[in-house]
Amino acid sequence: MVEFYIPIDQDRKDFGTPNVTGEDLKQITLNIDGWPITVPEGTSVMRAASMLNIQIPKLCATDSLDAFGSCRMCVVDIEGMRGKPASCTTPVSEGMKVTTQNAALSKLRRNVMELYISDHPLDCLTCAVNGDCELQDVAGAVGLRDVRYGFEGENHLKMEKDTSNPYFTFDSSKCIVCSRCVRSCSDIQGQFALTVEGRGFDSRIVAGSNNFMDSECVSCGACVQACPTAALTENSVIEQGTPSHFRVTTCAYCGVGCSFRAEMKGDQLVRMVPNKDGKANQGHSCVKGRFAFGYATHSDRMLDPMIRDSIDQPWRKVSWEEAIDFAANRINTLRDKYGANALGGITSSRCTNEETYLVQKLVRAGFGTNNVDTCARVCHSPTGYGLKTTLGESAGTQTFDSVQKADVVVVIGANPTDGHPVFASQLKRRLRNGAKLIVIDPREIDLVNAPHVRAKFHLQLRPGTNVAVLNALAHVIVSEGLDAKAFIDERCDTAEFEKWRTFIADEHHSPEAMESETGVPAMLIREAARLYGGANNGAIYYGLGVTEHSQGSSAVMAIANLAMVTGNIGREGVGVNPLRGQNNVQGSCDMGSFPHELPGYRHVSDPDVRALFEGEWGVKIDDEPGLRIPNMFDAAIAGRFKALYVQGEDIAQSDPNTQHVEAALSALECLIVQDIFLNETAKFAHVFLPGATFLEKDGTFTNAERRISPVRKVMAPLSGKADWEATVALANALGCEMTYQHPSEIMDEIAKLTPTFHGVSYEKLDELGSIQWPCNDDAPQGTPTMHIDAFVKGKGSFVVTEYVASQEKVNKRFPLLLTTGRILSQYNVGAQTRRTENSRWHEEDVLELHPLDAEDRGIVDGTPVRIRSRAGEVTLPALISDRMQPGVVYTTFHHPVSGTNVITTNNSDWATNCPEYKVTAVQVLVAADQAQWQERFRAFDEEQQAHVSAAYQEDTD
Known part of the structure; x- marks a missing residue:
């Protein structure tokens, strides 16, 4: 069915534009087909008609784009107005009288539709989108029964299909050049990969110079979703047919937490379509969430529990009961x-x-210990520590929508277009509408020079000097009187502020004093500080490039200091906003995954908190914090730590200093791995419990904006159990009774015991779609913006953040600094995305280095190079890139064969032990034997296949 909600600038609900209610605007009364209606000034005639449930035919208009007025299907008669104006682009006026249907309008619409159909294949019965085609629907709605024009003349019916993209096909013969795809690409995604070439009959949609795969297209799917015909169609729909039903669920990739309609045909997932009512993504998506779901049914999925007495023995497939008992x-x-x-x-x-x-x-x-930790330890644990210390709550302060009200945006240590692409599209939209951007990053990320977006300042600092740059920015703000005195006096601890101001005002922290350390020209820092400090609304977004440092916690606190000193806390368009890397990093921290904290970030030493949980669980809880992950590894090697249960985390690939991790895993007498694939960690396991994907379970994720969103099962668990059911079975086998029958009962217990979740329930999630915590009696609908009237802790705390250089130093032996990051098409350690067509864009990790560093070493593009650090050595192909600065090299970590973490060190954040992935001193040299390098990759692939095959061989004993 065609949707008839058409947006306008002042009253639209499409991605990236804040809603304006009718109360904000003058009210206009008009008459449509004899029916009176009152709507806000600026509303289009079509929008007003839709509010009366009067459906005006359309083709070029959609509820996610500005009105365009090109298809001529939505014309109407307006008393006193010449011609027949397009209702989608005509605003209402007081006393207007509109006629949407009469004989003349019907004839005109049929004639226009006849022209469309005369140059369109008449293969509706065999078309992949038959029954789901707007062109088909509108032809029926206008009563077109005959086409007078034959197909003998010039037409576009034999245009070649573009099948270059692995996820969708462009059939130009079915294109009506409505420009919805072009406008979606520019207005929603901000990519500008599509254009209309030619005029009149010769006009056509063009992707780049050749095809979609060779263009700037990022495969977000916005064009496919916008297309009203079969010109752009998902290959899954072409192969499987149109879906019959759907359930709304939440994406399991990054921390944006996009809402999707999982559209099914029987028990087959046909496509993932971004949910227009999703509050985090508002109908947009990226290539991962939109298309990269094939891993869920990949042949590598492990579906049987397995056990073995020692890791040098083959796996034995067993029943769930036998594996749990073992x-x-x-x-x-x-x-x-x-x-x-x-x-x-x-x-x-x-x-x-x-x-x-x-x-x-x-x-x-069940185990009787606080030795529990989470993979958030290796990414965002400094966020929890730093924000809890300064603001009183271990989470970001805003909604993603908030960026639309920002005047100046600071992005530090994050690459949103690759790591958080849906938020990046929203950010780019705001930047195109006038906001200014400051990028602080050692590398020239896409946002620095994105299409129609250019950073005002790029502070290209040396890796490891975040705190020095942040302190220098604060120094300028304080010394030049840009601080928000009234906000500080009212909202912050003034004694702590005075101590901090004395510290930060010292010339030791000036941009000039820090220039030799950071590598950033002092004047750039001064100008950037003035821009941020003088903004009405300044927002800071940061990522792993801030937290994964030895001073990660200090940098987070320095960011909070910067926001407080400028008064940029407690309203829309401002704030401190961590961009969480994985789908439930925030949630895993909220749920008490750290060894010193119970759910809700409450310390295990607090007797009142322990008593609450002891009363519910019926056991005594140790009052001493347990071991963090690095401590577990050290204790295992020392012989004091013997058993580890790992759910959904490949620590052998994702944690730093791989040799150390593998030594620890080898020393364990019992390693239980629960995952969907037989990963690197499972090579050291004694028990393997098959996991379930997000499509096979019910539950919730909490995204980077504290948004709790529903995860809903669309297919039965392929292994027979969802992950929560496996944990319940193991708990009961250990005598730790768990009687949950559904995840909703677990959430009820979470809400009972955790103050910020007190008001959360599955019923409320079904009602509201999602909820941002805190959700309790004080905020029954949730809390979109934190710290509005006061900080959670009462007064905000300024913390002295002395810059301490990383222990990882360059020298003659290791003259370069390696930093790491992610790429758009791949996700984390690649376990999911590598098993999809996304590998077409990123088949292997590469080492980016500056042309000067490459020239010094005789390196050309594609050359295999050896990267050697104090911890180890790996080999990667080289990519010469102007995005790097001399002396700094960069790689991703999505492929296990790359072994990136073989060379990262044990250095970590002083407060949380978050690894310092972003600063590793290395030397880079041409690999001696290219054939040997290629053989290494081939041998690794064969080993992986043998590993999976061996696990599935029938036990012949």
């Missing part, structure tokens, strides 16, 4: 022999809140 017996034996503190667990930022909550509960109540 695991429970091992854990009980080791606990009896070595004590509870020899056991531990690692929760996953990819699993649901409910599943993460159960794992930490199992460790504390």
Whole structure:
């Protein structure tokens, strides 16, 4: 069915534009087909008609784009107005009288539609989108029955299809050049990859100079979703047919938390369509969430539990019952022999809140220890520490929508177009509408020179000097009187502020004093500080390039200092906004996954907090913090740590200093791995429990804006159990009774025990779609913006953040600094995306280096190079890139064969042990033997295949 909601600038609900209610505008009364209606000034005639449920035919208009007025299907008669204006572009006026249907309008619309159909294939019965085509619907709506014009003349019916993109096909013969795809690409995605070439009959849609795959297209799917015909169609629809039903769920990739309609045909997932009512994404998507779901049914999926006595033995497939009993017996034996503190667990930022909550509960109540940690340790633990210390809450302050009210945006240590692309599209829209951008990053990220977007300042600092740059920015703001005195006096601890101001005003922190350390010209820092400090609304967004440092916690606190000193907290368009890397990093932290905190960030040493959980769980909880992940590894190597339960995390690939990690895993007497694939960590496991994808479970994720969103099962778990059910089975086998029948019951327990979740329930999520915590009696609908009238802790705390250089130093032996990051098409360690067509864009990790560094070493593009650090050595192909600065090299970590973490060190954040992935001193040299390098990759692929095949061989014993 065609939708008839047409937006206008003042009253639109499409991606990236804040809603304006009718109360904000003058009210206009008009008459449409004899019916009176009152609407806000600026409303289009078509929009007003739709509010009366009068459906005016259209083709070029859509509810996600500005009105265009090119198709001529929505023409109407307006008393006193010449001609027949397009209703989508004509604003209402007081007393206007509109006629939407009469004989003349019907004839005109049929004639226009006849022209469209005369140059369109008449293959509706065999077309992939038959029954789901707007052109087909509108032809029926206008009563077109005959086409007088034949197909003998010049036409476009034999245009070649563009099948270059692995996920969708462009059939130009079915294109009506409505420009919806072009406008979606520019207005929603901000990519400008599509254009209209030619005029009149010769006009056509063009992607780049050749095809979609060779263009600037990022495969976000906005054009496919906007197309009213079969010109742009998902290949999955072409192959499987149109879906019959759907369920709304939440994407399991990055921390944006996009809402999707999982559209099914029987028990087959046909396509993922971004949900227009999704509050985080508002109908937009990226290539991962939109198309890269094939991993869920990939042949590499492990669907059977497996066990083995030692890691040098082959796996044995067993029943769920036998695997759970085997695991429970091992854990009980080791606990009896070595004590509870020899056991531990690692929760996953990819699993649901409910599943993460159960794992930490199992460790504390079932194992009897606080030795629980999460993969958030290696990415955003400094966010929790830094924001809790300064603002009083371990989370970001705003909604993503908030950026639309920002005047100046600072992006530091983040690459949103690759890591958080849907938010990046929203940010680019705001920048095109006048906001100014400051980028602080060692590398020239896409936002620095994106189409129609250009950063006002790029502070290209040396890796490891974030705190020095942030302090220098604050120094300028304080010394030049740009601080928000009234805000500070009212909202912050003034004694702490005075101490901090004395510290930051010292000339030691001036841009000039820091220039030799940071590599950033002092004048650039001064100008950037003046821009941010003088903005009405200044917002800061940061990522792993801030947290994954030895001074990660200090940098987060320095960002909070900067926001408070300028008064940029507590309203829309401002704030401190961490861009979480994985889908449930925020949630895994909220759920008590750290060894020192119970759910809700409450310390285990607090007797009142422990009593609350002890009363609910019926056990005593240790009052001493447990081991963090690095401590678990050290203890395992030392022989004091014996058993580990790892849910949904490949620590052998994702954690730093791979040799150290593998040594620790090899020393364990019981390693239980629960995952959807037989990953690198599973090579050291004694028990393998098959995991479930987000499509096979119910639960919730919490995104980077504290938004709790529903995850809803669209297919039965292929292994027989969702992850929460496996944890419940293991808990019960250990004597830790869990009787949950549905994840909603787990959420009820979370809400009962966690103040910020008190008002959360599945019923409320079904009603509201999503909820931003805190949600409780004080905020029953949730809290979009934090710290409005006061900070959670009362008064905001300024913290002295002395810059301390990283221990990782360059020298003659290791003269370059390596930093790491992500790429758009791949996700984290690549376990999911590498098993989809996304690998067409990124088949292997490469090492980016500046032309001067390449020339010094005789390196050309594609040359295999050896990267050697104090921790180890790997080989990667080289990519010479002006995006780098001399002396700094960059790589991603999406492919296990790359072994990026073989060379990262054990250096970590002083407060949280978050690894310092972003600063590693290396040397880069041409690899001696290219054939040997290629053989290494071939051998690795064969080893991986053999690993999976061996696991599935029938047991012949």
